[in-house]
Amino acid sequence: MDWFYIKGILILSGINLMAVLGLSLLTGFTGLFSFGHAGFMAIGAYTAATMGIKLGLPLIPSLLIGGLISGVISLFIGKLTLNLKGDYFCIATLGFGEAIRLILDNVQYFGGARGWPGIPLKIDLWNVAIINVVGILILINLINSRHGRNMIAVREEELAAKTIGIDTFKHKMISLFISAVYAGIAGGMVGYYTGFLQPKMFSMNKSTELTIIVIFGGIGSISGSVLGTLLLTALPEILRAFALWRLVAYGAAVIFIMISRPEGLMGGKEITLKGFIRLLNIRKRSGKAAEG
Amino acid sequence: MLELKNVTKTFGGLTAVEKVDFIVRKDSISGLIGPNGAGKTTIFNLITGIYKVTGGEIIFKGIPIQNLEPHRIAGMGITRTFQNIRLFKKLSVYDNILTACHRNAGYNLMESVLRLGRYKKEERNLRQDTEDLMEIMGLSKWRDHTAHSLPYGLQRRLEIARALAVKPELLLLDEPAAGMNPDETLQLMNLIREIRDRFKCTIFIIEHHMDLVMGICENIMVLNFGRKLIEGPPEMVQRDPQVIEAYLGEGAKLGA
Numbered sequence: 001m002d003w004f005y006i007k008g009i010l011i012l013s014g015i016n017l018m019a020v021l022g023l024s025l026l027t028g029f030t031g032l033f034s035f036g037h038a039g040f041m042a043i044g045a046y047t048a049a050t051m052g053i054k055l056g057l058p059l060i061p062s063l064l065i066g067g068l069i070s071g072v073i074s075l076f077i078g079k080l081t082l083n084l085k086g087d088y089f090c091i092a093t094l095g096f097g098e099a100i101r102l103i104l105d106n107v108q109y110f111g112g113a114r115g116w117p118g119i120p121l122k123i124d125l126w127n128v129a130i131i132n133v134v135g136i137l138i139l140i141n142l143i144n145s146r147h148g149r150n151m152i153a154v155r156e157e158e159l160a161a162k163t164i165g166i167d168t169f170k171h172k173m174i175s176l177f178i179s180a181v182y183a184g185i186a187g188g189m190v191g192y193y194t195g196f197l198q199p200k201m202f203s204m205n206k207s208t209e210l211t212i213i214v215i216f217g218g219i220g221s222i223s224g225s226v227l228g229t230l231l232l233t234a235l236p237e238i239l240r241a242f243a244l245w246r247l248v249a250y251g252a253a254v255i256f257i258m259i260s261r262p263e264g265l266m267g268g269k270e271i272t273l274k275g276f277i278r279l280l281n282i283r284k285r286s287g288k289a290a291e292g
Numbered sequence: 293m294l295e296l297k298n299v300t301k302t303f304g305g306l307t308a309v310e311k312v313d314f315i316v317r318k319d320s321i322s323g324l325i326g327p328n329g330a331g332k333t334t335i336f337n338l339i340t341g342i343y344k345v346t347g348g349e350i351i352f353k354g355i356p357i358q359n360l361e362p363h364r365i366a367g368m369g370i371t372r373t374f375q376n377i378r379l380f381k382k383l384s385v386y387d388n389i390l391t392a393c394h395r396n397a398g399y400n401l402m403e404s405v406l407r408l409g410r411y412k413k414e415e416r417n418l419r420q421d422t423e424d425l426m427e428i429m430g431l432s433k434w435r436d437h438t439a440h441s442l443p444y445g446l447q448r449r450l451e452i453a454r455a456l457a458v459k460p461e462l463l464l465l466d467e468p469a470a471g472m473n474p475d476e477t478l479q480l481m482n483l484i485r486e487i488r489d490r491f492k493c494t495i496f497i498i499e500h501h502m503d504l505v506m507g508i509c510e511n512i513m514v515l516n517f518g519r520k521l522i523e524g525p526p527e528m529v530q531r532d533p534q535v536i537e538a539y540l541g542e543g544a545k546l547g548a
Contacts, residue, residue: 145411146399146418152387157379162363162366163342164366165363165458
């Protein structure tokens with residue numbers, strides 16, 4: 001396996017990770033399931049590409065504008081659908097994701113279903129890594145603030161959250177907005193990495209994949225999302241040896257893990273520096289106890 | 293402090309609460325009793341904005357609140373506990389209370405993401421408030437236990453602590469003694485009195501344990517089939533023939 005190949009997988013993981021982080025905030029921390037995040041990725045992808053090609057903006061501003069537009073559109077969707085209860089919101093996002101894809105299929109300005117070639121290749125391992133590190137830091141800070149705690153309260157017990165004065169609707173909106181911005185930036189990176197955009201890339205399969213990763217990594221855990229993304233993006237590549245049976249093996253692996261660890265890889269826990277040091281201390285102590 | 297005026301709530305053709313008038317005086321402990329299905333919890337849901345009234349007015353400190361969203365009503369200083377405990381089950385005792393303290397901080401989203409300005413100072417205050425509240429409520433020992441792993445009595449206590457974190461002026465307790473033995477009930481009575489004195493809040497309780505209600509409430513409203521049967525001090529309510537017939541039962545010896 002050469003470095004070029006591994007690098008490719010890492011970049012793909014990084015792009016996926018950005019979208020997964022956003023979805024993790026919405027699903028893992030706020031408790032709202034979405035099957036339409038590929039739609040937000042698509043909006044970000046096409047906006048970022050337009051900014052770069054038609055307006056000549058550099059990479060980072062293009063990505064940010066892509067994320068923002070995606071976020072703004074999510075506010076409209078949220079306004080209409082966030083009053084819906086759990087499952088209905090999920091169905092509404094599914095419809096939204098498909099609608100975006102079908103609209104893009106028919107807009108000839110962006111190449112329609114044939115796709116849009118010739119997007120400059122500006123993504124490398126470095127900028128993907130930096131964008132993700134910033135993304136993770138922002139998310140960690142957000143979750144450890146009163147806003148993040150309010151979102152978790154919405155996930156845990158919405159009615160109780162209201163009676164202690166949490167504006168649940170507002171916090172769902174914030175969560176959806178940030179989540180859509182992350183997805184939009186991830187979408188933008190897709191375009192600048194592959195050099196080509198096609199609505200088919202943002203189908204429901206993509207949305208489902210993101211949700212699977214969030215649940216696989218563990219609801220309510222950022223480190224779980226990171227691990228889950230790395231594993232599940234690399235897994236189909238490792239399984240290439242199975243050729244035709246590759247995706248069957250992928251499905252089987254996911255099912256196996258969900259049965260053996262229904263709470264996901266991390267089960268709501270985080271890998272932290274403090275936890276790591278504590279683990280070392282316990283090891284040391286038990287080692288000493290064994291000696292003594 | 294809180295005034296219900298002619299409050300009515302219908303669900304389709306069913307009238308759950310009909311023309312109820314009641315006043316909760318400041319710094320008092322008031323009780324709401326009645327048979328199952330009389331509409332007691334519905335009244336709490338109306339006060340906290342979970343249901344909208346069909347008719348009538350609910351006035352809190354001179355402001356009508358019957359059409360406000362639940363979080364706004366909480367913001368004005370009314371909060372509650374639930375009959376079937378509603379904690380943030382997967383969070384620790386500490387996080388349950390910390391979450392509820394959120395109103396005592398004002399930093400915005402940008403400040404929390406960038407850890408700027410008020411974030412650090414206010415967050416430190418929130419954490420101190422949480423520690424203090426845990427100490428007062430005797431929950432410090434269970435600090436890192438998840439809420440759903442606590443024994444029932446402590447879950448009730450945690451729910452009250454979480455409500456107090458909002459710094460309420462009016463605290464509604466929906467059957468706080470449900471499932472408690474006489475000993476725990478006695479402890480709870482003392483706790484409720486202590487809360488009133490220490491936190492300077494007015495308390496309104498729904499309860500079936502007559503010892504508790506008659507022991508600490510200054511004013512009691514009896515509800516039957518959604519209508520107010522009578523209201524008054526415990527001695528009067530206990531002796532009222534209507535109340536005995538509808539709820540307490542013949543030959544009930546209360547407070548004995």
